[in-house]
Amino acid sequence: MRTLGRIIGIGTIAAAALTLVGCGGDDQPAADPNRVCTADDIKVTGGFGENPKITIPDDCKPPTELITKDLVAGSGPGATAGQSLTMNYSLVTWSDKKKLDSSFDRGKPFPLTLGAGMVIQGWDEGLVGVQQGARRLLIVPPSLGYGSGGNGVKPNETLVFVTDAVKIG
Template structure:
């Protein structure tokens, strides 16, 4: 298992320059249906998944169980959905965050990394380029105590691959905002 510093940290392939309109809001983001799958060797279903297609069990502070469906294709846009709503002001660029997370790769539906398993949350400064673009965009507005689902397409993750992530891999994170700000 890899640590988050290696998985989502610095080393943002060329994808860091690509941005997706509307990313970073608390609302779900989806795009038009696609006829091709992203990552892995799965066959296209002709329909992109939405947040509700990915099943997550467990509450804030507990290691989640993430189930990725076979009935739809990985989304091509960042999907952000609060599973548990926290309180307080939403995170903004430049703020420190302390996050717990679990990462499952779309193509093989396996846990690639988990701070829950290590028992140690991950610290970052939001918007400072310390993590993949999907985290910088997707954690904007997160409130302390929130559990947030992030489905990160390859262009906001590792693109052509790296740090243990396969080329064109879609990443599914469940994140818990342990602390927002100092």
């Protein structure tokens, strides 16, 4: 009798353990509503020279600092303040995740002088060091973009750009 009781007791413990393991769900942690997105959270399809598709996730907040990431490496010296650049770009606004502007759509790259205040501060800072032939992701917080709004951008909007450095210098 004592052996049968031990077997039943061990069987009950084993069944309970298996039930707990089986009820563990998908082992995915719950989404953190306070998590700040990184460059790796933004999905970009298309290569250099192609009109990119930019996808902003719903499960994280926009960053409050400028984020840059080269998606395609370029070559040659990096851009410095005072240099002329010719850039293609696509812009998606964070709040509605829609394309707002694109030089790709117009078929005409955008010329600028880096650091001369011709563009938003996020570009003047975020394009330093970019090499010709590089595709760079820029996530620009409102403080380095349009702040209180302007040029079709809502107040306090985070901007997501994919830029192609067509020509440096």
